[in-house]
Each structure stands twice: as structure tokens, then as C-alpha cells.
Amino acid sequence: MGGCSGCSLAAGTVSAAAVQPGRHVVALVGPPNSGKSTLFNRLTGLRQKVANFPGVTVEKHIGRAKLSGDRETLLIDLPGIYSLHPRTEDEQVTHDVLAGRMPDVPRPDAVLLILDSTALGRHLVMAAPVLALGIPTLVVLNMADDLRSRGGHVDVAALSHQLGAPVALVSAARGEGVEGIDDFLRGTAAHPRSPLVELPILQDVPRCREWAARVGSRSSYRAPAPAEWSRRLDAVFLHPLAGPLVFLIVVLAVFQTIFTGARPLMSLVESAITASGNAVAALLPEGILRSLLVEGVWSGVGAVVVFLPQILLLFLFIGILEDSGYLARAAVIADRTMRRVGLQGKSFIPLLSAYACAVPAIMATRTIENKRDRIATILIAPFMTCSARLPVYTLIVAAFIPAKPLLGGLLGSRAAAMLGLYLIGFLAAFVTARALKSSVLKSERTPFVLELPPYRWPTLRSLGLRLLDRASVFLRRAGTLILAVAIVLWALAHLPLTDGKPPAIENSVVGTIGRTVEPLIEPLGFNWKIGVGLITSLAAREVIVGTLGAIYGMEGNSQSLSLQSALQRDLSLAGAVALLIFFAFAMQCISTMAVVRRETGGWKWPAVQFAYMTALAYCSAFLAYRIVSAL
Amino acid sequence: MLQLSFNKRSDRRTVPPRQLAELQEGERAVLERLELPEDVARRLMEMGFVPGNTMTAARSAPGGDPRVFRVDGSEIALRHETAVHLILRP
Structure with missing residues (x-):
């Protein structure tokens, strides 16, 4: 669910970042919630592009790394997966890229395997299939700051010997220890030779776990104390009464802010557009060109550009909700309601991101295993009020609904009207889902399994x-x-x-x-x-x-x-x-x-x-x- | 002798295996087996629901379902209908 980058994909405005042969290609692999994308952003900054892998809808994030060396290194951020066993589209793509079977993408020269150091017990299992590929791999243990502050420990040198691969302990969010990754990418990192432990048979999950536990204990891994503040926050956010109430307050606050908070910025943009339009009008002689620029371009394009602050504010809120980990809790709360219409909590996350834009939301449905559930989610996603409706709604609501305080000034009448519009979209989606799931798209229920990442400050x-x-x-x-x-x-x-x-x-x-x-x-x-x-x-x-x-x-x-x-x-x-x-x-x-x-x-x-x-x-x-x- | 073995059998009948779904908030137990189709079981095992592993029941969504379970230091939400197929060690 990476923002609304999907819109540009479908519109065909981003040219696919082609990977030319001869370049140093490095793949980032790791489970969801391991901070893979944070590290990718840290290493590439603004030099990244989003495209699609050919034939599938999995997003391909490619960026150039900032290295001091002269060689250009291309980083590919692969989707977050729990295993290399190809079952979902995400897993298939990762599997194919690493095996060198993906068209247009050469087999990676190196792999960065990103694992959450606070959950090594589980994440270390991923090391076995990745190391078995035989590609030079750096094992990046992320969230080093969390591990330390919660009293966990791991012996990096010992782990490196056990795995037969270099290991770096980093905090991608803080940029701590990232030099180790630079060293590895430049090919100067020390490579321990053969692993001290044999790799397990990959098909057998319990065996892999035993292997991971053995490697962990030989590297004197001590799991950190559970994140207490995360539990304390869950005591509020998942509380039978406070939970839904907080959810409602968050939603209301978002609407109120989008509608009233963006005003000053919008009038600023508006006066800038008017002033520049007048300036252009004054510069040009009366005639066809002036008419085209002022009446056509300025009033047409300007009318839309005015809404930029509002749309950015909406995306800021969605970004905060997503990056902080709250969205996963909202999905858990929503599961019961989603079940009533025949869908599951996992459909809730694409639907929520459809409030930004339906295109990435529809691409995000690929995490839903059941095909009929997935089609139903795709069909109802465009009912969610996307950000492109915001300019239309704002314009008409501001023109026809008089501003009046409601609920003792908590909510303005215009924000309430907007909320009503968001609600009818939501209702239409639910009624449609219900109708689809009880007729043409009827199917057996698939289990709902969702990991709740610890709460984090969005960076x-x-x-x-x-x-x-x-x-x-x-x-x-x-x-x-x-x-x-x-x-x-x-x-x-x-x-x-x-x-x-x-x-x-x-x-x-x-x-x-x-x-x-x-x-x-x-x-x-x-x-x-x-x-x-x-x-x-x-x-x-x-x-x-x-x-x-x-x-x-x-x-x-x-x-x-x-x-x-x-x-x-x-x-x-x-x-x-x-x-x-x-x-x-x-x-x-x-x-x-x-x-x-x-x-x-x-x-x-x-x-x-x-x-x-x-x-x-x-x-x-x-x-x-x-x-x-x-x- | 007869008496004893009879008792034993009736014991086995009256104490059915416990399910993960029966755990109360804060209670811990060790997983014995997963009575689920192979692909679902595999997915759950990858998330940490492996026989022999300890899991703790944590908070649930309002209404009691789905419930969050703590496994290997991570928190994973499962529905009641799935958790009844995860059998605990007595």
C-alpha cells in the first residue's frame, strides 16, 4: 500500500525503471514489518522509482544507492514475504527475481536480507531459504535501537559464523550502523567462509524452526522484553468501548482538519494562481494566446491545483495511520463487520487505502488469498471516497452548504456533509459486497491471519x-x-x-x-x-x-x-x-x-x-x- | 485392573484436548498440533504457530473475536473459527 504511486502507473506516466545488464544489482528481501522499506528509503532517498514487474501487479521499487564508490548500485525492494515457498503473487515474484527467472531483471549480484532483530526467533527462519540460493548475502538485523532499549542481545560475530554470511546490526529509522551495508555493497566486507551449521530441509517448517532456534542460541540471542507501551496502547485501541470510540474520534478529526485546516493553505495557493494569471494577462497582448492561457489553462488547471494542500493533508493522515501500526488494529476491529458482509479483515486494509486512491488499493488486494473475496473487494473499492472526489465535494459543499457549527462546535456542518458523503460510499460498498458474496461470488471462508506490528513513530x-x-x-x-x-x-x-x-x-x-x-x-x-x-x-x-x-x-x-x-x-x-x-x-x-x-x-x-x-x-x-x- | 483401565478410558473421554480458542486472556500454553488443511497450516507455522511453541492469549477485538495471540514476541490476530483447530498440549 505504498501511497498512491499506483495512479501514475495505470496512467502510464512513469516509465518502467529498466535494469540494464552490467550494473550491480542488489535485492532487498525480508518479512513484512521488518523495516525493509524504511531501509530502502534510507539507502536510496529520492533516487527511486516505482514500476510493475511484467505480467503481474506486484510493485517493483527500484532505486540507486548513494555509495562513495564509482560503481552504480541498483537496489530492488522486493515485496514483504514470510517464506520463499511460492504461493501468493508476492512470494512468486520474490522467488522468480532471486532465481533470475524474472524477465527484464537480471539475477541479483547480492542480497540484503532484512530481519527484525526483536523477532529473530521467527525471522531467522527466512535466512535458510535465502542463504541456500548461494547469492552473496548480507543479513541485516534491523531495529537495533528497539532491541537495545528493551534489553535484548545478539552476538553479531557469532551469528555471522553460524550463518556463514556477514551480519550487520542496524537501525534503519535512525540511520545507525548503515555504514556496514555500504561496506558490503562496495564488496569490502569480510566474508566468513562456510557456515558452521548445515542448512535445514526447506520444505519442513518445524525443522527450519529448530534450525533457527539452534542458530539463535549459539549466537547468544536474547529476545527483548515485550514492548510494554505497545500493549498499553492496545489496551486503549482494542478496548471494547474506548477502541471504537477512538476510531470514531480519529475519523472525525481527520475530516474536520481536512476541511477547515487546509483552508489557509488553499487560499494561499488560490491567490498565487490568481496573481500569476493576472500577471500573464498583463504581459500578453489581447488575442488568441492570452485567451488560451488565461481562460483555458489558468482557470482550468488552476481550479484543480487549488486542492493540492487538501489532498496532501489526507495523505499525511493516511500515512501516519499506516506507519504507526494503527491500521492493523483497525483491521482487527473491523473483521467482525467485514465478516457480516462475507469478507474478512484483510479486505479492510485495501478498502481503507482506497480512501486515498482505488488504484493502489486494488493492487493491494493481492494479499487476499481467496480469489472470490479478492474480486469482491476489487469491485467495491471504487465506492470508497478517493482523494480525486475531494475537490468535487469540497467545491460543491462549500458553494451550497452554509457553514454552521454542529455538536457544540465540535464538527462544522460542511465537515459533517463531507462525512455523510464518505458514509454513503461506504454503505454502497457494503451493500454491494453483501449482494456479491451471497450470490455470484459465494465462497468458503478463508482464515484471517494478521500480524500486529508494534506501534512506532512514523518517521x-x-x-x-x-x-x-x-x-x-x-x-x-x-x-x-x-x-x-x-x-x-x-x-x-x-x-x-x-x-x-x-x-x-x-x-x-x-x-x-x-x-x-x-x-x-x-x-x-x-x-x-x-x-x-x-x-x-x-x-x-x-x-x-x-x-x-x-x-x-x-x-x-x-x-x-x-x-x-x-x-x-x-x-x-x-x-x-x-x-x-x-x-x-x-x-x-x-x-x-x-x-x-x-x-x-x-x-x-x-x-x-x-x-x-x-x-x-x-x-x-x-x-x-x-x-x-x-x- | 479392570476398574483401573475403565477409569483411564473414561478419563480420556471426559477430558477432550484443549483448543487455542479456549485460552483466557493472559494464559499460556504449548501447541500440540494443527488440524487444518496443509496450506493453511503451513502459513500459520510460518507465522510462529509451530507444534512445541508456546503461545499466550492477549487482547481481543471488541466482541471477543478475533483474538490476538503472542507468539515468538510477535502479536498475531486469529479468528475464533481458526483457533479452534489449533490443539494444545495437555
């Missing part, structure tokens, strides 16, 4: 990398897809020319298209401008904001109005509610449909999903329009 570094990644995806989309839509829209709004002059927007090509679809959407309370927005937002939801920005920017009498006031003039309250409901349910995202097709191996499921979601959106919006109009 600024990993949160920063996440936000940077997200900001670049968002801005790239604004600079490509939304820019292109804005330019095409501007051109179509200025055609056909009569006597060399552009027509009034109602009579332009855009106006004609809008008027053609108008009868179809009139029952929902939308006019032709919204209709044009609905068409362009088939590419991505937030495009409607840019489209409306551009249309109103070109329309003579609304040019001076803000987008909000222009909308207020053009849409009734009932129509606004219908539009919100439509966006809550409709599938307007090319990237999601592409990833669903790839995941489910055909057009059948994305077609079913698109038809179902559009029909639901249309009918619900119609009902909402009728009900609110009657009030």
Missing part, C-alpha cells in the same frame, strides 16, 4: 517521501491530463468561427455537445455545462472542476465570478445534492478501470462494474433530486 522521512510522491502524481496529472482537457475544451469552445470570430459559448462545439446530452441529465437537475463536466470527468473525477473552471472562465457574464458563485447561480440545491450523490457512486476513472482489467484478466469485471456503478449513480441522483426538490 518524517517516510512521510515526506510519501507526500512528495503524491504531490508529483497530482501535479503531473494537472500538467498533462487536465491541461490537455483544458486546451481541447478552450479550442472547442471557440469553434466554429463565424467571420473570424468565436461564437458565444452556448453555440460553440462544446455547447452543442453539452446540449446533446442535456435531455439525458435534465431529470437529475443538471444543465449542459455540468453535462460537459460529466463527460470530461470520465477520464478522472477531478477533471470536472477544471472543466467547469474553464467553461465559466470563458462565459462572458460569469467571468468575474469565482467558480463557487458561478455554480450557485447555475445549479439548484437539489441539483447540487444530486451531483454529489452522482459522484459518490459513479465510476469515473480510466486508471481504475485499467487496473481492474489487468487484475481480473479481462474486460468482463470492469464492464460489469462500470455499468453497475453508473446505473446506481444515475438512479440515486435522480431520487435525490426529486426528494430535495419536494422538500
Whole structure:
């Protein structure tokens, strides 16, 4: 669930980081929660790229290591796995890369095996299959700071002799002991020759464990005292009453902050866009270029870029919840509810990340072993309110819902409206899951097994990398897809020319298209401008904001109005509610449909999903329009 | 003699093997065997649920299910329906 880097993948904007032969290739292998990605971020910083392994949806993280030597070292971060026995897609990919059987990826020259030093009893088992591959391997014992502070101990030299491989004790989060990894990568680390113990037969898990226990005790490994503060926190977060209450408070606080906390930053961005637009307008002579830049590009792209602070804030919250370890607890709490709709707690984690973006969420479903559970999760994921809906919701809610304090000032009416929109998406997902799981996707239950990592402070570094990644995806989309839509829209709004002059927007090509679809959407309370927005937002939801920005920017009498006031003039309250409901349910995202097709191996499921979601959106919006109009 | 062996047999009948699911919060026990299909059992063993290993019941989600078990210093959540198939050493 690495942020929303997936959006860019599906949109095809990140060129696959190709690994050329002749380079020094190092693979990072290790179980989940061993701090593998933290170490990867530590070693590569910003010099990393995300791509996909060919044919599968497992993300391939590749980065260049900062080494003082002249040789370029490429690090590949493989998915977190508990064994090399290929059963899930993650395990298959790791297995294939290490065996040199993955197309486009040469067999690694070296392996960094990352194990959690506080859980060596279990993690050391992973050493056997990795060492058996015969690739030069450095065993990295991570979380050294935790091990020390909780009174654990391990004799690194003895362990290195036992395993016949160099061992480094590090803390990736603090950057402690990372020099040892540099030495190994430069090939200067001392290599002990043959292991003192024979490797066990890999198929036999109990034998492997015995082997690991023997190696551990010969390296005088003493497991640390259990993380007491983690248990104390669980006493609150998993408490029968306090647990769900804390969950609710966290959710409310996130909404309130996203809605009100982002305001000052958003107005800052907004005034910067207005000022730069005015500056450009002042610089250029009156004419076609000025019209294109100011009315087309600035009002179209600018209308979307304004929402960057809000989206980053949402990703910051999701990042904190994920990195701190709270998300795993939330999955445990949610398991009971998920079971009621026929799914399990594991489906909850992809669904939660779908609040950021459905694309990585759908890719994250690969941890679900049961195929039918997985398809059901994929089909309901786009109902979760993704960050692309945020600009649409914010714009309409701010324009039509007056700000009033609720619950004694705890929650604003606008934040409450947003919360309501998030809730109906959630409800739609649950009803759909229930229907699917009791009919076409009925299956036997698979066991729910989930590791709860100890609570950790999220590091600024990993949160920063996440936000940077997200900001670049968002801005790239604004600079490509939304820019292109804005330019095409501007051109179509200025055609056909009569006597060399552009027509009034109602009579332009855009106006004609809008008027053609108008009868179809009139029952929902939308006019032709919204209709044009609905068409362009088939590419991505937030495009409607840019489209409306551009249309109103070109329309003579609304040019001076803000987008909000222009909308207020053009849409009734009932129509606004219908539009919100439509966006809550409709599938307007090319990237999601592409990833669903790839995941489910055909057009059948994305077609079913698109038809179902559009029909639901249309009918619900119609009902909402009728009900609110009657009030 | 007869009496004795009879007692023995009835003992065996009245004391069924305990299941992991029956552990109370804070209670420890050693795992005897996993009565689960091979692939599921293997996955659980990789997570630390290996015969001979000690496990402690910890907190549960509100409502008592799933429950968290402490194995090898890690915490792993299992549903009741899975934990009934993990048989403990008497």
C-alpha cells in the first residue's frame, strides 16, 4: 500500500525503471514489518522509482544507492514475504527475481536480507531459504535501537559464523550502523567462509524452526522484553468501548482538519494562481494566446491545483495511520463487520487505502488469498471516497452548504456533509459486497491471519517521501491530463468561427455537445455545462472542476465570478445534492478501470462494474433530486 | 485392573484436548498440533504457530473475536473459527 504511486502507473506516466545488464544489482528481501522499506528509503532517498514487474501487479521499487564508490548500485525492494515457498503473487515474484527467472531483471549480484532483530526467533527462519540460493548475502538485523532499549542481545560475530554470511546490526529509522551495508555493497566486507551449521530441509517448517532456534542460541540471542507501551496502547485501541470510540474520534478529526485546516493553505495557493494569471494577462497582448492561457489553462488547471494542500493533508493522515501500526488494529476491529458482509479483515486494509486512491488499493488486494473475496473487494473499492472526489465535494459543499457549527462546535456542518458523503460510499460498498458474496461470488471462508506490528513513530522521512510522491502524481496529472482537457475544451469552445470570430459559448462545439446530452441529465437537475463536466470527468473525477473552471472562465457574464458563485447561480440545491450523490457512486476513472482489467484478466469485471456503478449513480441522483426538490 | 483401565478410558473421554480458542486472556500454553488443511497450516507455522511453541492469549477485538495471540514476541490476530483447530498440549 505504498501511497498512491499506483495512479501514475495505470496512467502510464512513469516509465518502467529498466535494469540494464552490467550494473550491480542488489535485492532487498525480508518479512513484512521488518523495516525493509524504511531501509530502502534510507539507502536510496529520492533516487527511486516505482514500476510493475511484467505480467503481474506486484510493485517493483527500484532505486540507486548513494555509495562513495564509482560503481552504480541498483537496489530492488522486493515485496514483504514470510517464506520463499511460492504461493501468493508476492512470494512468486520474490522467488522468480532471486532465481533470475524474472524477465527484464537480471539475477541479483547480492542480497540484503532484512530481519527484525526483536523477532529473530521467527525471522531467522527466512535466512535458510535465502542463504541456500548461494547469492552473496548480507543479513541485516534491523531495529537495533528497539532491541537495545528493551534489553535484548545478539552476538553479531557469532551469528555471522553460524550463518556463514556477514551480519550487520542496524537501525534503519535512525540511520545507525548503515555504514556496514555500504561496506558490503562496495564488496569490502569480510566474508566468513562456510557456515558452521548445515542448512535445514526447506520444505519442513518445524525443522527450519529448530534450525533457527539452534542458530539463535549459539549466537547468544536474547529476545527483548515485550514492548510494554505497545500493549498499553492496545489496551486503549482494542478496548471494547474506548477502541471504537477512538476510531470514531480519529475519523472525525481527520475530516474536520481536512476541511477547515487546509483552508489557509488553499487560499494561499488560490491567490498565487490568481496573481500569476493576472500577471500573464498583463504581459500578453489581447488575442488568441492570452485567451488560451488565461481562460483555458489558468482557470482550468488552476481550479484543480487549488486542492493540492487538501489532498496532501489526507495523505499525511493516511500515512501516519499506516506507519504507526494503527491500521492493523483497525483491521482487527473491523473483521467482525467485514465478516457480516462475507469478507474478512484483510479486505479492510485495501478498502481503507482506497480512501486515498482505488488504484493502489486494488493492487493491494493481492494479499487476499481467496480469489472470490479478492474480486469482491476489487469491485467495491471504487465506492470508497478517493482523494480525486475531494475537490468535487469540497467545491460543491462549500458553494451550497452554509457553514454552521454542529455538536457544540465540535464538527462544522460542511465537515459533517463531507462525512455523510464518505458514509454513503461506504454503505454502497457494503451493500454491494453483501449482494456479491451471497450470490455470484459465494465462497468458503478463508482464515484471517494478521500480524500486529508494534506501534512506532512514523518517521518524517517516510512521510515526506510519501507526500512528495503524491504531490508529483497530482501535479503531473494537472500538467498533462487536465491541461490537455483544458486546451481541447478552450479550442472547442471557440469553434466554429463565424467571420473570424468565436461564437458565444452556448453555440460553440462544446455547447452543442453539452446540449446533446442535456435531455439525458435534465431529470437529475443538471444543465449542459455540468453535462460537459460529466463527460470530461470520465477520464478522472477531478477533471470536472477544471472543466467547469474553464467553461465559466470563458462565459462572458460569469467571468468575474469565482467558480463557487458561478455554480450557485447555475445549479439548484437539489441539483447540487444530486451531483454529489452522482459522484459518490459513479465510476469515473480510466486508471481504475485499467487496473481492474489487468487484475481480473479481462474486460468482463470492469464492464460489469462500470455499468453497475453508473446505473446506481444515475438512479440515486435522480431520487435525490426529486426528494430535495419536494422538500 | 479392570476398574483401573475403565477409569483411564473414561478419563480420556471426559477430558477432550484443549483448543487455542479456549485460552483466557493472559494464559499460556504449548501447541500440540494443527488440524487444518496443509496450506493453511503451513502459513500459520510460518507465522510462529509451530507444534512445541508456546503461545499466550492477549487482547481481543471488541466482541471477543478475533483474538490476538503472542507468539515468538510477535502479536498475531486469529479468528475464533481458526483457533479452534489449533490443539494444545495437555
